[in-house]
Amino acid sequence: MIKIHEVSKNFGPTNVIPSLSLQIPTGETHILLGSSGCGKTTILRMMAGLCKPDSGDVILANQNINTMSDLQISDSVGYVIQEGGLMPHLSAMNNILLPIKIRGQELTQATNRMYEFASAVELTTNQLARYPHELSGGQKQRVALIRGLILNQPIVLLDEPLSALDPVVRMNLQRHLKKLFDQLSKTVVLVTHDLNVASFLGDRISLLDQGRIVQQGRFEDLVNHPKNDFVRDFVRAQTPAAKACS
Amino acid sequence: MINPLTQAKTLKIGSKNFTESYILAEIMAQLAEKVGEASVVRKFGLGGTGITFQALEKSEIDLYPEYTGTISEAILKKPVLKDWKSIKESLENENLQISLGLGFNNTYALAMNKEQLAKLGLSKLSQLKKHNSLTSAFSHEFVQRKDGLKNLSLHYGFKLKNVKAMEHSLAYQALSDGKVDLVEVYSTDAKIEKYDLVLLEDDLNYFPSYLAVIFSRSDFEENFPLTYQSFEQNLIGKIDNKTMTKLNALVELEGYSFSQAAKYFLQGKLVKSKISLWDWDKILLRTKEHMALVFISLALAIIIGIPLGVISAQNKYLGQFLLGANALIQTIPSLALLCLLIPFFGIGPKPATFALFLYALLPIVRGTFTGLKSIDLKLKESAILMGLTRLQLLRFILLPLASPSIMSGIKTSAIINVGTATLAAFIGAGGLGQIIVTGLALNDQQMILQGAIPAGILAVAVHIFFELIDKWIVPVALRRN
Numbered sequence: 051m052i053k054i055h056e057v058s059k060n061f062g063p064t065n066v067i068p069s070l071s072l073q074i075p076t077g078e079t080h081i082l083l084g085s086s087g088c089g090k091t092t093i094l095r096m097m098a099g100l101c102k103p104d105s106g107d108v109i110l111a112n113q114n115i116n117t118m119s120d121l122q123i124s125d126s127v128g129y130v131i132q133e134g135g136l137m138p139h140l141s142a143m144n145n146i147l148l149p150i151k152i153r154g155q156e157l158t159q160a161t162n163r164m165y166e167f168a169s170a171v172e173l174t175t176n177q178l179a180r181y182p183h184e185l186s187g188g189q190k191q192r193v194a195l196i197r198g199l200i201l202n203q204p205i206v207l208l209d210e211p212l213s214a215l216d217p218v219v220r221m222n223l224q225r226h227l228k229k230l231f232d233q234l235s236k237t238v239v240l241v242t243h244d245l246n247v248a249s250f251l252g253d254r255i256s257l258l259d260q261g262r263i264v265q266q267g268r269f270e271d272l273v274n275h276p277k278n279d280f281v282r283d284f285v286r287a288q289t290p291a292a293k294a295c296s
Numbered sequence: 297m298i299n300p301l302t303q304a305k306t307l308k309i310g311s312k313n314f315t316e317s318y319i320l321a322e323i324m325a326q327l328a329e330k331v332g333e334a335s336v337v338r339k340f341g342l343g344g345t346g347i348t349f350q351a352l353e354k355s356e357i358d359l360y361p362e363y364t365g366t367i368s369e370a371i372l373k374k375p376v377l378k379d380w381k382s383i384k385e386s387l388e389n390e391n392l393q394i395s396l397g398l399g400f401n402n403t404y405a406l407a408m409n410k411e412q413l414a415k416l417g418l419s420k421l422s423q424l425k426k427h428n429s430l431t432s433a434f435s436h437e438f439v440q441r442k443d444g445l446k447n448l449s450l451h452y453g454f455k456l457k458n459v460k461a462m463e464h465s466l467a468y469q470a471l472s473d474g475k476v477d478l479v480e481v482y483s484t485d486a487k488i489e490k491y492d493l494v495l496l497e498d499d500l501n502y503f504p505s506y507l508a509v510i511f512s513r514s515d516f517e518e519n520f521p522l523t524y525q526s527f528e529q530n531l532i533g534k535i536d537n538k539t540m541t542k543l544n545a546l547v548e549l550e551g552y553s554f555s556q557a558a559k560y561f562l563q564g565k566l567v568k569s570k571i572s573l574w575d576w577d578k579i580l581l582r583t584k585e586h587m588a589l590v591f592i593s594l595a596l597a598i599i600i601g602i603p604l605g606v607i608s609a610q611n612k613y614l615g616q617f618l619l620g621a622n623a624l625i626q627t628i629p630s631l632a633l634l635c636l637l638i639p640f641f642g643i644g645p646k647p648a649t650f651a652l653f654l655y656a657l658l659p660i661v662r663g664t665f666t667g668l669k670s671i672d673l674k675l676k677e678s679a680i681l682m683g684l685t686r687l688q689l690l691r692f693i694l695l696p697l698a699s700p701s702i703m704s705g706i707k708t709s710a711i712i713n714v715g716t717a718t719l720a721a722f723i724g725a726g727g728l729g730q731i732i733v734t735g736l737a738l739n740d741q742q743m744i745l746q747g748a749i750p751a752g753i754l755a756v757a758v759h760i761f762f763e764l765i766d767k768w769i770v771p772v773a774l775r776r777n
């Protein structure tokens with residue numbers, strides 16, 4: 051479970067998150083929607099302890115994040131950052147296995163897991179041997195995704211992990227992720243701009259505007275019972291998805 | 297008879313880096329060897345009065361040839377002391393001693409080209425005040441010293457407008473090329489004849505006497521009584537101006553070695569052994585010494601410099617302090633730095649290695665600092681999110697990512713060190729500089745090349761070596777080509 055209680059965050063004079071409360075029960079896949087710059091990445095960073103809130107608490111599995119060490123956090127949270135964060139000097143494979151190696155964990159099991167993921171996201175063994183600068187944007191995203199999942203932490207934070215993928219690959223990947231999240235009952239927070247992804251993967255959605263939650267609920271609720279014009283406009287902007295539900 | 301017990305003693309004889317000093321020191325060395333009271337160690341070619349005198353004070357050498365004028369002015373800093381006796385008395389308080397004069401007075405004089413002198417109708421220093429526009433080239437020492445150019449100008453009331461400070465042997469070359477009109481010379485200088493120079497008469501008696509003497513600590517006589525006695529008998533008053541000029545000319549103009557000239561003086565024999573133009577054994581030895589200086593200092597700089605760079609990147613204020621301190625070291629001229637280190641390390645390879653180490657630090661610290669600072673913060677965060685400890689972060693992520701920058705710092709240091717290490721010769725540390733310094737003292741182009749060419753080749757070799765190391769250290773994905 052992730053619990054965010056009356057969290058606020060300023061960057062210099064600008065108040066990016068005024069006061070945010072959010073509860074995500076174990077096993078839920080929660081989608082953060084909202085226009086660019088509304089604070090989605092900032093919220094994920096606070097959940098991963100990379101960014102300290104000015105006030106309020108972030109609680110992961112009943113433990114305040116302030117009391118957790120970096121290692122403890124990394125043992126419970128897998129975070130795939132927006133830019134992927136792949137190490138340029140390591141091959142894709144070594145990027146994926148780095149968290150395993152530095153923990154001194156058994157490699158064969160992890161390697162098998164890696165190949166399973168890789169075939170699910172349609173990455174070849176050859177591509178896994180390449181360096182990040184030798185991979186396409188979408189390939190890099192998938193490598194980063196595998197790295198975020200390799201340690202099998204109970205909480206997974208994904209910042210637009212599918213944005214650079216073509217529709218076919220994305221569809222397959224979505225299915226695979228959904229199966230994985232359900233099977234392992236992971237608590238997932240996923241940032242996306244894509245309503246298709248949101249409706250397919252999300253149990254619940256929070257639509258944000260300037261650091262505030264405007265509406266929270268299932269995808270159908272947002273489409274059929276928009277709280278205000280902002281929600282209506284945001285949903286209508288991607289008509290095909292909206293139509294599919296109405 | 298050679299007593300094996302006393303043979304265990306060593307007599308360390310020094311010289312400065314000009315021909316006359318080399319010859320006199322070599323004469324003393326050969327005499328001492330003949331006496332056999334102690335084994336003789338030659339520490340020749342030391343860089344200037346400051347370094348040589350410090351070496352004497354710190355017992356790095358036991359004696360060296362010096363001039364009374366230099367002692368009163370540059371060492372005692374009491375230019376009022378003019379005569380031998382008062383200088384000797386003044387030295388006694390410092391536990392130092394000078395012998396009686398060797399027999400010649402090598403004072404300063406100003407010299408000009410014979411033809412030009414005739415053209416201008418000059419013959420005396422007192423006439424110089426009407427020719428202030430003459431271009432002159434003086435040694436750094438002559439320009440600096442109070443009893444050098446400064447007081448000379450006051451004494452004679454001239455004010456030269458175009459004064460250049462340059463290495464003594466280069467000044468002659470410049471004069472013969474017509475680039476300068478006036479140089480300062482020593483009155484026993486072999487080149488006076490070679491370049492057809494005439495000395496301007498010191499008609500107002502400005503220049504003090506520069507009697508050559510043996511300069512030692514007071515316990516010299518006590519420790520080496522037989523050698524002392526032999527010097528008294530064979531050197532004191534035995535070398536007049538003419539003899540000294542002749543010995544200088546043998547070496548500088550006729551291509552005899554210091555040792556041959558010394559032998560000529562002591563035994564009256566002039567044997568020119570076959571000296572190959574390129575003395576490969578010597579070059580090899582000096583190259584080895586040079587490489588030892590470069591690589592030991594570089595290794596130290598790498599071991600200390602990389603951690604300093606890491607600290608600098610992590611702590612803003614300490615970082616600025618460390619980088620600033622390192623930059624400050626770079627601004628100290630190498631000879632001055634070597635001189636400053638003598639009280640702590642003596643002379644020889646130790647202070648030279650330490651000085652080179654100090655010079656090599658900045659590029660490495662800066663390379664490490666810059667490399668670490670330019671790493672994307674996102675990558676550091678990703679690493680922390682994966683659970684890397686600080687040490688693992690440094691070892692597996694930060695240092696590899698910074699390695700191209702660190703390596704380029706190391707390469708810069710290595711190349712700079714190859715060049716700077718030639719200066720180590722000034723404090724008796726050997727290396728290829730030893731050949732260059734001797735060549736400079738003799739104005740022997742061939743000999744200068746014998747030191748300079750291997751040094752150049754070494755620089756290229758070091759470059760190639762580090763390009764290869766690069767391939768091994770820098771992760772393949774980060775290489776630029």
Ligand SMILES: Nc1ncnc2c1ncn2[C@@H]1O[C@H](COP(=O)(O)OP(=O)(O)OP(=O)(O)O)[C@@H](O)[C@H]1O
Nearest residue numbers: 061062066084085086087088089090091092093132
């Ligand atoms: N370190 C920072 N310093 C100053 N301002 C910041 C910093 N990080 C984020 N911001 C600002 O905070 C706001 C929210 O940023 P955030 O990255 O959370 O947006 P986002 O919702 O993830 O946007 P996008 O969809 O474009 O990724 C933005 O206006 C951004 O400019």
Ligand SMILES: [Mg+2]
Nearest residue numbers: 090091092132
């Ligand atoms: Mg973002």
